[in-house]
Amino acid sequence: NDCLFCKIISGDIPSSKIFENEFVYAFKDIDPQAPFHAIIIPKEHISSMNEINEGNSEIIAHIFVVINKLVKELNIHETGYRIINNCGKDGGQTVNHIHFHIMGQRELKWPPG
Numbered sequence: 134n135d136c137l138f139c140k141i142i143s144g145d146i147p148s149s150k151i152f153e154n155e156f157v158y159a160f161k162d163i164d165p166q167a168p169f170h171a172i173i174i175p176k177e178h179i180s181s182m183n184e185i186n187e188g189n190s191e192i193i194a195h196i197f198v199v200i201n202k203l204v205k206e207l208n209i210h211e212t213g214y215r216i217i218n219n220c221g222k223d224g225g226q227t228v229n230h231i232h233f234h235i236m237g238q239r240e241l242k243w244p245p246g
Contacts, residue, residue, distance in 0.1 A: 136228070137228050139230060149161040156195050157174065157175055157195060159199065162234065167215075167238060168237070169238040172233070173200060173203075173233050175189075175193075183221070204237065209237040209238055214235060215237070215241045
C-alpha cells in the first residue's frame with residue numbers, strides 16, 4: 134500500500150500523534166495553517182467522501198465524536214474551530230485517504246479560498 138496516511142498509521146512514516154484508538158488516528162499537520170491544526174483519519178482505508186456508505190458511515194460518526202473530545206481537551210470548543218474535508222481534485226484533496234482537518238486557536242476567515 135503506497136497510501137501516505139496508511140503508512141503514518143502503520144508507523145512507517147513518523148507523525149506527531151495526538152490521539153489514537155482502534156478506529157481512528159489523529160496527528161498534527163506538518164504544514165499548519167492555524168496555531169492548532171490536526172488531521173484525523175480512519176484506520177480503515179476509505180479513499181474519499183465519495184466512498185461513504187451504510188457499511189462504513191459509523192466510522193465517520195466516530196471521527197466526529199473524537200473531534201468533540203479533542204476540542205474540549207484543547208479548550209477551543211467555546212472560542213470555535215473549523216473542520217474541513219476536501220474531496221477530489223477540485224475540492225483540494227491531495228491524499229486519497231479520507232481525512233478531516235481540525236483548525237483553531239485563531240479567527241478563521243470565510244470564504245476559505
